[in-house]
Amino acid sequence: MxxxxxxxxxxxxxxxxxxxxxxxxxxxxxxxxxxxxxxxxxxxxxxxxxxxxxxxxxxxxxxxxxxxxxxxxxxxxxxxxxxxxxxxxxxxxxxxxxxxxxxxxxxxxxxxxxxxxxxxxxxxxxxxxxxxxxxxxxxxxxxxxxxxxxxxxxxxxxxxxxxxxxxxxxxxxxxxxxxxxxxxxxxxxxxxxxxxxxxxxxxxxxxxxxxxxxxxxxxxxxxxxxxxxxxxxxxxxxxxxxxxxxxxxxxxxxxxxxxxxxxxxxxxxxxxxxxxxxxxAGRSGGSKMERVRDYVTHHAQPVFRMADVRAALPGISDQTIRMALDRMRHEQLIAVDGLGRAASWRRIQSPSR
CATH class of the missing domain: 1.10.3290.10 (Fido-like domain)
Structure with a gap:
């Protein structure tokens, strides 16, 4: 007032x-x-x-x-x-x-x-x-x-x-x-x-x-x-x-x-x-794997769940998301904590665009 x-x-x-x-x-x-x-x-x-x-x-x-x-x-x-x-x-x-x-x-x-x-x-x-x-x-x-x-x-x-x-x-x-x-x-x-x-x-x-x-x-x-x-x-x-x-x-x-x-x-x-x-990120070009990678690298929160990726990128299957996340994990760009639905992912480093 x-x-x-x-x-x-x-x-x-x-x-x-x-x-x-x-x-x-x-x-x-x-x-x-x-x-x-x-x-x-x-x-x-x-x-x-x-x-x-x-x-x-x-x-x-x-x-x-x-x-x-x-x-x-x-x-x-x-x-x-x-x-x-x-x-x-x-x-x-x-x-x-x-x-x-x-x-x-x-x-x-x-x-x-x-x-x-x-x-x-x-x-x-x-x-x-x-x-x-x-x-x-x-x-x-x-x-x-x-x-x-x-x-x-x-x-x-x-x-x-x-x-x-x-x-x-x-x-x-x-x-x-x-x-x-x-x-x-x-x-x-x-x-x-x-x-x-x-x-x-x-x-x-x-x-x-x-x-x-x-x-x-x-x-x-x-x-x-x-x-x-x-x-x-x-x-x-x-x-x-x-x-x-x-x-x-x-x-x-x-x-x-x-x-x-x-x-x-x-x-x-x-x-x-x-x-x-x-x-x-939702309308970007490139393959679906590339779209997941771009979202995780540049747009996701430092700690995120698979559900966050799914919500941000409708139309991309869970299998494709898992494959992209697994590849990024092997490249030591992200790490996973927990298992199953309770699992969360965190960025280890963010490459430049």
Whole structure:
């Protein structure tokens, strides 16, 4: 809410480096429709992969982990009838919240949507979700020796309803004017939401889910195909530091949003870069073995599974993928850990293009 009090003064002058990054994001946005027309099969595979990574990564950021890969797959597919642990329950909750948003049948942004997402997060747990906090809370860091440092003080519980309503109204008004870049407005909304911290638990997960929804409603749909949550999980230190730097003096209205906005826009630009790389790999020429080799060498994560290659390269058989991976293993370009479906591969070196 504070970030929208004086938008012209706060983000009227975008730093030059960020202008270039926003341009990269906008170019990426323009390619989405082209790829949807040319590579519908590939995008369907990428969408499935991003869904799995987003649910897994956003949960892991909060310490919610389902270590058995086969078990996690059953939960994600809805085949697990019984959720055995609290982690499995919350894992399924993020699945439900993200799937609800990605179906696209949610109403325009309002406080009710945020509350509903929170209810979905905790629907499988004993916790009563779907309501704003009743007590004041703090966001703290706990050191290994037990010391507690206050990261920031959220809005008091008694003022949560007012602040959330104001934030939603001001965000929607800013979008309507069209005077500021929509990606910056989404970033500011998330920053203010996290400082308000409207729920006793689950604020980060609601924020990350809403990020995807707001970007999609603004025409930036890359999170359907590349997991933003995965990138955040891989840069968690930078994520928390950017938030810390930008929440200082928020209550006084004199905070600096740019550390957070730089991080946020960088994550989005990286996602579009990954999207373009995967799309290029999907339509590249050469033999199928060469396409697998190119994907593993230049586009896959440092540690990947066969399912990742299969998702990125639809139309290439598992046998061909295995042959290509085995050849690269003999060349000592990659190594395998584990056996069967649980096996993962890791790059040992990346030859130049």
């Amino acid at each position: 504070r970030s929208f009090a004086d938008l012209d003064g706060l983000v009227g002058r975008v730093p030059s480096g960020l202008v270039a990054t926003l341009s990269t994001v906008d170019v990426g946005r323009g390619s989405e429709a082209l790829f949807r027309d040319q590579l519908p099969g590939l995008l369907g595979q990428l969408e499935h992969r991003a869904r799995v990574q987003s649910i897994t990564a956003s949960s892991a950021i909060e310490g919610i982990v389902v270590p058995d890969i086969a078990r996690a797959d059953r939960i994600l597919s809805g085949q697990a009838r019984t959720l055995r642990t609290r982690s499995e329950q919350e894992f399924a909750g993020y699945r439900d919240a993200q799937d609800y948003l990605f179906r696209g049948d949610w109403q325009p942004l309002n406080a009710g949507l945020l509350v509903h997402l929170h209810k979905l997060l905790f629907a499988h747990t004993p916790v009563i979700g779907g309501r704003f906090k009743h007590e004041d809370n703090l966001v703290v860091d706990r050191s290994p020796d037990g010391d507690i440092t206050v990261r920031f003080r959220p809005v008091p519980a008694a003022q949560t309803d007012f602040y959330i309503s104001e934030l939603v109204d001001r965000y929607k008004a800013a979008v309507h004017t069209g005077l500021h870049h929509p990606v910056l407005l989404v970033g500011l909304f998330i920053l203010d939401f996290l400082v308000i911290h409207p729920f006793e638990d689950g604020n980060g997960r609601v924020a990350r889910a809403v990020t995807n929804a707001l970007l999609m409603s603004s025409g930036y749909g890359v999170s359907r195909y590349v997991s933003l949550e995965q990138t955040i999980a891989e840069s968690a230190d930078e994520y928390y530091q950017a938030l810390l730097d930008s929440t200082k003096d928020w209550h006084e209205g004199s905070h600096d949003p740019w550390p957070w906005l730089r991080y946020f826009v960088d994550v989005l630009a990286a996602a579009y870069g990954t999207f373009a790389d995967r799309a290029a």
